[in-house]
Amino acid sequence: MTETTSASSAPASSGGHEGNLITFDGVGKRFGDNVVLDNLSFGVRPGERVTLIGPSGSGKTTILRMLMTLTRPDSGTIQVGDDYLYHEERTGNLVPASEQHIRRVRRRITMVFQHFNLFPNMRVLRNVTEAPVHVLGLSKEEAEQRARELLDMVGLGEKLTAYPTQLSGGQQQRVAIARALAMRPDVLLLDEVTSALDPELAAGVLDVLRDIARTSDVTMLCVTHAMRFARDISHRVLMFDSGRIIEDAPPGEMFDAPRHERTRGFLQSVINET
Numbered sequence: 349m350t351e352t353t354s355a356s357s358a359p360a361s362s363g364g365h366e367g368n369l370i371t372f373d374g375v376g377k378r379f380g381d382n383v384v385l386d387n388l389s390f391g392v393r394p395g396e397r398v399t400l401i402g403p404s405g406s407g408k409t410t411i412l413r414m415l416m417t418l419t420r421p422d423s424g425t426i427q428v429g430d431d432y433l434y435h436e437e438r439t440g441n442l443v444p445a446s447e448q449h450i451r452r453v454r455r456r457i458t459m460v461f462q463h464f465n466l467f468p469n470m471r472v473l474r475n476v477t478e479a480p481v482h483v484l485g486l487s488k489e490e491a492e493q494r495a496r497e498l499l500d501m502v503g504l505g506e507k508l509t510a511y512p513t514q515l516s517g518g519q520q521q522r523v524a525i526a527r528a529l530a531m532r533p534d535v536l537l538l539d540e541v542t543s544a545l546d547p548e549l550a551a552g553v554l555d556v557l558r559d560i561a562r563t564s565d566v567t568m569l570c571v572t573h574a575m576r577f578a579r580d581i582s583h584r585v586l587m588f589d590s591g592r593i594i595e596d597a598p599p600g601e602m603f604d605a606p607r608h609e610r611t612r613g614f615l616q617s618v619i620n621e622t
């Protein structure tokens with residue numbers, strides 16, 4: 349892994365749509381009468397770490413799920429590098445990518461979920477090697493070597509033969525992070541990865557993620573209510589409200605001098621909660 353730029357200076361653009369690794373262009377989504385994303389456009393550059401904040405139900409998780417092709421937009425275009433996941437034609441038709449494209453994109457993106465989702469019947473080491481062997485086609489030896497390094501990195505080098513149920517929630521989440529990184533993703537999606545954890549265990553997981561942010565050049569898109577963490581790791585913070593981005597700023601500006609009244613109200617409510 350290569351050293352990144354500091355959190356205050358975003359990496360230079362390269363490749364993809366206008367230099368973006370991830371592009372949302374005019375994306376809309378509604379569930380029944382509930383407009384979840386409203387003509388949403390934004391881009392993320394390679395190596396950038398972007399945190400999505402905003403009230404519950406403002407559409408943050410939906411964005412991550414669209415990148416995993418778990419939720420389909422109603423309109424708009426979503427692109428990863430040069431590959432379309434969904435493409436809205438001039439006629440307004442939404443064209444999903446071919447299976448071949450989706451497979452290619454899915455190899456570049458991994459997601460860590462709130463509830464770990466480890467394979468309960470597999471030991472820790474196998475949880476981490478399974479996808480690299482079966483999806484990337486790595487040899488068992490190669491996958492195990494990489495898995496040991498990653499499990500060391502997340503502080504679980506001694507737990508290779510444990511089953512997930514023998515671990516704390518924080519340890520399980522660290523296995524999930526190692527498993528995601530074992531795919532050598534270009535993009536790591538983090539969806540409220542500490543929300544299900546006690547504060548002490550959450551702090552351990554966030555420290556691991558801070559280390560990854562400091563030492564890796566993986567592009568991160570992160571949904572979190574942990575504002576100090578967001579400030580530490582992010583190049584940019586996007587404030588969502590009712591399916592729109594109402595503020596897009598570096599963390600210093602967003603947290604110290606929010607411009608939008610609703611951002612100020614949201615940050616106040618989060619601070620009051622914690």
Ligand SMILES: Nc1ncnc2c1ncn2[C@@H]1O[C@H](COP(=O)(O)OP(=O)(O)OP(=O)(O)O)[C@@H](O)[C@H]1O
Pocket residue numbers: 379382384402403404405406407408409410411571
């Ligand atoms: N499959 C679904 N069917 C119906 N409504 C859904 C579905 N998935 C999400 N929603 C609704 O879409 C809205 C946005 O959900 P989303 O999970 O993206 O919000 P969020 O900003 O991540 O919220 P939170 O911070 O609570 O996780 C919510 O009102 C949610 O109830």
